[in-house]
Amino acid sequence: LDNRPIGVFDSGVGGLTAVRALQRLLPSENILYFGDSGRAPYGCRPVDEIRRIARQDSSFLAEKGVKALLVACGTMDSNALGDIVENVTVPVGGVVRPSAEAAAAATRNGRVGVLATAATARSGAFGRALAAARASLTVTAEGCPLLVPLIESGHGAADDPALGEALDEYLAPMQAAGVDTLLLGCTHFPLVSDAIAARMGPGVTLIDSGAEGARACARNLAEAGLLCGQERRGSSIYYTSGGTDAFARLSALFLDAGGAGPIRGVEPFRL
């Protein structure tokens, strides 16, 4: 039994999809979240920068004494998981492998779609993880450079016309390929899952990479005997390198019980 907090981080608010899932799965755990909104989005940065950012973000939480890290960011996980594992001494999990395994288990026709940021799509990480989870899947992957900027600039509502135009473009290859399972490979994307589901129809299963990452994290903690021993409800503390007001506003869209709190501002780390 281990009462230290679980560390979760992402480029911004997207990783809160994983936090919400963790809070539901393991309500007595304490959580430290870091959302690097002051440097978001990561998806348009070169790999060299993503890897250095990964070390900085993971060090920030490791130094606060977490017992495990959940990399709740598809861009980080697919480009820099090895750097993070090397950088900290606690167990590290991500979102790519758990969600690829969930998608491989969910598909009936063997056709899986992946929506991700440009950097994640370029990395090919989801394709490799899907192939490792189950041979002979047909994978259709699409880089979606506009979705994070749209969501983070307030265009995440299901009926937002600009969001609709972007989704129509990104989903057309998924529909053409006949996927029955669509992996949301960026933890921001569940925020627009209603708009995606409306376009893909009820026959398509959406896989939430943040929630799958949280499930795998919970499983790994249990197996390692690292779950906390307290009976009372755990507390969560949120750090952001962007504005705390904007973080509070966006977090309310992701989290139960009206959003995040307490939220603490930190200066963006110098690359």
Place this chain on the structure above:
Amino acid sequence: LDNRPIGVFDSGVGGLTAVRALQRLLPSENILYFGDSGRAPYGCRPVDEIRRIARQDSSFLAEKGVKALLVACGTMDSNALGDIVENVTVPVGGVVRPSAEAAAAATRNGRVGVLATAATARSGAFGRALAAARASLTVTAEGCPLLVPLIESGHGAADDPALGEALDEYLAPMQAAGVDTLLLGCTHFPLVSDAIAARMGPGVTLIDSGAEGARACARNLAEAGLLCGQERRGSSIYYTSGGTDAFARLSALFLDAGGAGPIRGVEPFRL
């Protein structure tokens, strides 16, 4: 007389609006262009990163022996012009002051709109430059975080629906304020000026910050006796830290005579 090239740089292809204007104004000048597409867009980065990037980009061209620098990027100019001036020994000009002066001269009703990236809008640089150019202007400024991602991901066509949705949002405050002059404060935005003009109507003058920066650069070179002495047509060389193919394709939308050439790839500088 001075036959060294003029250096021009931007986060990506946007600064080519200034290059085209320079090539038309001063056809015998040689030009070195650097488009930092491998690290674009700059507009979502923290100011600290923008300032360090400004030093790297300006050093790259200064070391190639340019006689003057044109900072053809509203984000750079508004956040880091002082760093660039400090960093190089040649004359440096930007786009903010020249285009603010052009807008102040063009407006009849004293109401000027500014469209810029998020970082430029936050800096307030255009507002200060407009106030310096002419007191008692009413300025309506809008940060437009989606326009560069839209343009750079292939959504720049005048009839593009996603572009249209974003422009409708960004132009509504301009129409409500009754501006008669609209300053395109990011050198990417002239690429979508047809779509902007169609929405604003013929009574509104659009100011192209890249072209105004080029005009001021030509004026300053002439006054300093730094124009080149050759009679033949000058040559332009283009460097990009992104893919050369993507740069070639996008450049054709900006430049006369079918686009840029020769284009040379360089590795993105390490921040």
